[in-house]
Amino acid sequence: MYGKGFSQHLLKTISNLNIGVREGEILAVAGSSGSGKSLLAHAALGILPKNAVIEGGMAWRGAPLDAALHKRLRGREIALVPQSVAYLDPLIRVGRQISNDSQTVGRLFARYHLKPGTEKLFPHELSGGMTRRVMICAALAGGPKLVIADEPTPGLTPHLAEHAMRHFREIADGGAGVILITHDIDLAVRHADRIAVLYAGTAAEVADASDFADAALLRHPYSKALWAAMPQNGFVAAAGAQPYAGELPPGCLYAPRCPECSPECMAAPPQPRSVRGGEVSCCNAH
Amino acid sequence: MANLKSVTIYILRGLTLLLAVSLLSFVLASASPISPETRYRLSHPGVSDENVEKMREYWGIDEPPAERYLGWLDGILRGEWGTSTSYRQPVLDVIGVRFKASLALMMSAWALSGIFGFSAGCFMAVFRDRWPDRIVRRICLFMCSIPTFWIGLVFLAVFAAALGWFPFGLAAPPGVPPEAVTLGQRIHHLILPALTLSFLSFANLALHTREKLADVYASDYVLFARARGEGEARILFRHGIRNAMIPAVVMQFGSFAELFGGSVFAETIFSYPGLGAAAAAAGTGASDIPLFLGIVMFSSCFVFIGNLIANILTQAIDPRTREGAAA
Numbered sequence: 239m240y241g242k243g244f245s246q247h248l249l250k251t252i253s254n255l256n257i258g259v260r261e262g263e264i265l266a267v268a269g270s271s272g273s274g275k276s277l278l279a280h281a282a283l284g285i286l287p288k289n290a291v292i293e294g295g296m297a298w299r300g301a302p303l304d305a306a307l308h309k310r311l312r313g314r315e316i317a318l319v320p321q322s323v324a325y326l327d328p329l330i331r332v333g334r335q336i337s338n339d340s341q342t343v344g345r346l347f348a349r350y351h352l353k354p355g356t357e358k359l360f361p362h363e364l365s366g367g368m369t370r371r372v373m374i375c376a377a378l379a380g381g382p383k384l385v386i387a388d389e390p391t392p393g394l395t396p397h398l399a400e401h402a403m404r405h406f407r408e409i410a411d412g413g414a415g416v417i418l419i420t421h422d423i424d425l426a427v428r429h430a431d432r433i434a435v436l437y438a439g440t441a442a443e444v445a446d447a448s449d450f451a452d453a454a455l456l457r458h459p460y461s462k463a464l465w466a467a468m469p470q471n472g473f474v475a476a477a478g479a480q481p482y483a484g485e486l487p488p489g490c491l492y493a494p495r496c497p498e499c500s501p502e503c504m505a506a507p508p509q510p511r512s513v514r515g516g517e518v519s520c521c522n523a524h
Numbered sequence: 525m526a527n528l529k530s531v532t533i534y535i536l537r538g539l540t541l542l543l544a545v546s547l548l549s550f551v552l553a554s555a556s557p558i559s560p561e562t563r564y565r566l567s568h569p570g571v572s573d574e575n576v577e578k579m580r581e582y583w584g585i586d587e588p589p590a591e592r593y594l595g596w597l598d599g600i601l602r603g604e605w606g607t608s609t610s611y612r613q614p615v616l617d618v619i620g621v622r623f624k625a626s627l628a629l630m631m632s633a634w635a636l637s638g639i640f641g642f643s644a645g646c647f648m649a650v651f652r653d654r655w656p657d658r659i660v661r662r663i664c665l666f667m668c669s670i671p672t673f674w675i676g677l678v679f680l681a682v683f684a685a686a687l688g689w690f691p692f693g694l695a696a697p698p699g700v701p702p703e704a705v706t707l708g709q710r711i712h713h714l715i716l717p718a719l720t721l722s723f724l725s726f727a728n729l730a731l732h733t734r735e736k737l738a739d740v741y742a743s744d745y746v747l748f749a750r751a752r753g754e755g756e757a758r759i760l761f762r763h764g765i766r767n768a769m770i771p772a773v774v775m776q777f778g779s780f781a782e783l784f785g786g787s788v789f790a791e792t793i794f795s796y797p798g799l800g801a802a803a804a805a806a807g808t809g810a811s812d813i814p815l816f817l818g819i820v821m822f823s824s825c826f827v828f829i830g831n832l833i834a835n836i837l838t839q840a841i842d843p844r845t846r847e848g849a850a851a
Contacts, residue, residue, distance in 0.1 A: 285750045313753030325748040327763050328844060360843040380752075 248291060249483040251277055252439040254519060255294075256510050259384065259415040264406055266418045266426035266447070268464075269436030270480055275419045278436075279388045282417065283318055284308030299383075317382035320373045321389050326361040332372055333357025337379040346375040350405075367398060374405050385409055386417045391425060403429040423450075423464055435461045438480050438491045440507075445516040457518040459496050490521065498522050527839075527846065534835055538828045542821065546600065549820045550593050553813050560585060563811050600821060606814035610806065615818035619799065623822070625695055626791070626798030630783050632714060633721035633790075638776045641726040645733025646768065650760065652738050661734065667727035672786045676720040676793040683716060690716045693795035717794040721786050725779050732775055737768040766841065773837045780830030784823050799823075 252274040259265040269275050280286050282296065284305060296303035298311065308316075320326070326335050333343045336357070343357050350371040356364075364372060370390075377385055387406060391399040407429065410416045420426055426433050427450040434444045435458065443458035450456065453465045463476035478495040481487060487494055489504040496503065503521050510519045560583055565571060584592060599606060605615035644660055651657040684692045691697065695713050696705040740746060740763060749759050787800035795801070803819045806812035839845050 280747075283751050285747065309753070312751065318748065318751035320744070320748045322744070324744040327745045327749070327767070329766050329842060330762075362844050376748075376752075 251483045254440045257434045257441055259417055261415050262410055263431040264410050264416040264418055266430035266433045268423045268426045273436040274439035279386050279419050314380040315383045317377040317385050319377040319387040323361050323369045328361055336376045342379055384415045388419045440491055443518045457513050457516055457523040458520045459498055460492050534832050545824045605818045608812050608815040610812040615815050619822050622799040622802045629717055630787055632718040637722035637726040641729030642733050642772050644730040648734040649737030664727040664730050673789040675723050679716050695797055717790045717796050721790045729775055733768050733772050736771050737764050740764050740767045770842050774834050777830045777834030781827045
């Protein structure tokens with residue numbers, strides 16, 4: 239991106255991130271704005287812009303996930319659930335945007351209780367609730383093994399959000415892996431199997447959703463701070479703010495805000511390790 | 525397609541517009557400092573006062589303005605647009621002959637700028653922010669800032685005078701009877717004025733199309749199309765071109781006014797016997813008020829039809845602009 243004037247520089251928006259999703263589970267990727275959630279989704283789909291620099295590797299069922307494999311999987315085995323009606327072309331009838339095969343469209347629409355004739359509507363003619371279901375149909379048309387939902391709930395009433403989450407649970411029960419990208423930790427705790435907590439582009443902790451029942455079960459100080467910030471757990475916000483990707487500290491990214499920070503935390507970024515069945519990137523976790 | 529109701533509304537709006545244009549142009553022509561009487565005395569030196577009095581009566585100059593206006597409007601509605609004082613022919617006949625020549629010029633310029641402008645815009649958007657885009661965009665911005673009359677003179681100087689590739693104006697070789705002029709000769713005479721006339725709108729359309737298509741490429745629906753595995757070519761043809769057509773169609777059909785205005789310059793420079801040149805002559809030296817008002821009314825209709833087509837086509841392309849569509 240551009241810095242002062244026209245000098246271009248590289249932003250390290252995601253680093254030291256190591257997560258995996260299994261068949262039949264919902265993995266929530268939770269984090270605040272700017273923690274790299276959407277970039278992660280785009281990277282998983284292989285649709286990052288051309289000027290993005292990608293290091294490290296991704297694997298798909300044991301095979302390295304490179305550009306050629308991405309091209310084969312995208313839209314078929316790996317699918318994105320669009321966020322809003324803006325993800326549909328305003329000039330094309332929704333049926334044709336979901337699949338060229340009208341039988342597939344009919345089958346999906348029936349399953350999600352969309353009236354016959356809905357496929358003939360244009361995106362602007364859909365109601366909010368219809369849009370939500372059409373989006374899910376759009377993701378499922380290719381029969382995916384991995385569904386990535388990028389912030390599927392903002393703007394929905396709690397009732398509709400619960401409804402949408404039930405759809406994702408159904409998809410997972412059908413054998414697909416679901417990556418649920420959200421900033422709503424509460425929603426993640428209630429509906430996901432595992433939760434990856436993102437902080438400044440790094441996975442602070444990957445834990446079972448049930449670990450969020452009690453702060454003592456959590457491993458990373460940031461997850462504990464998130465837990466404490468939930469209304470039912472005291473509603474306490476941690477001091478400070480997530481560092482900007484252009485000004486990352488040299489050691490642990492959470493060190494400047496961490497109550498348990500030790501000198502070694504400042505020296506080098508902690509490597510992810512297993513602690514009590516979860517993955518955590520913290521020197522002091524136990 | 526556009527529904528009947530909205531087309532009816534457009535046409536009603538057009539009729540009131542034409543009525544307003546007729547009133548305004550009539551008032552302006554009446555307020556001209558050169559009255560028909562002074563004009564007549566200037567062109568007929570030594571005319572007797574008695575004859576002038578007869579002309580005043582013949583033209584109805586002493587009648588109240590409202591009566592004169594209504595009389596003229598009545599004629600317009602009945603298809604009697606009066607007699608051109610410079611051609612000594614009915615105004616409608618003059619417009620008919622002249623418009624045929626102009627139509628060839630305007631439509632070829634219009635098609636040239638439409639096809640090449642839209643293509644250049646798509647080209648820039650596909651290569652957005654890379655060097656092909658930067659080069660073509662600079663050329664377009666340069667073309668945008670060149671006035672029509674100036675580029676016409678440059679074309680004449682370079683391609684007609686210096687290189688001799690094209691004739692020096694007119695619509696056909698001089699001295700050849702109209703029925704003996706070949707199509708090839710007509711086209712040969714048409715090329716330079718058509719290029720001149722398409723110059724400005726080409727660059728305008730190309731730049732607008734580039735911006736719209738660049739927006740489409742940055743849109744969420746193109747992101748989602750990529751996520752679904754659609755390739756670059758499919759994204760351009762399925763999503764890009766259709767969405768970029770909306771402003772292009774509005775601009776191209778809405779540019780009939782600029783096209784007509786530009787044809788006044790282009791036809792005058794190339795001595796091309798079209799409606800634009802006739803309008804310029806009728807409005808300046810010849811003071812041919814009946815012809816001039818006739819051309820004003822005719823060109824208003826022309827511009828209105830362009831806008832009407834733009835509205836209908838926009839509704840056909842963009843479902844969001846259709847009224848009363850099923851919710």
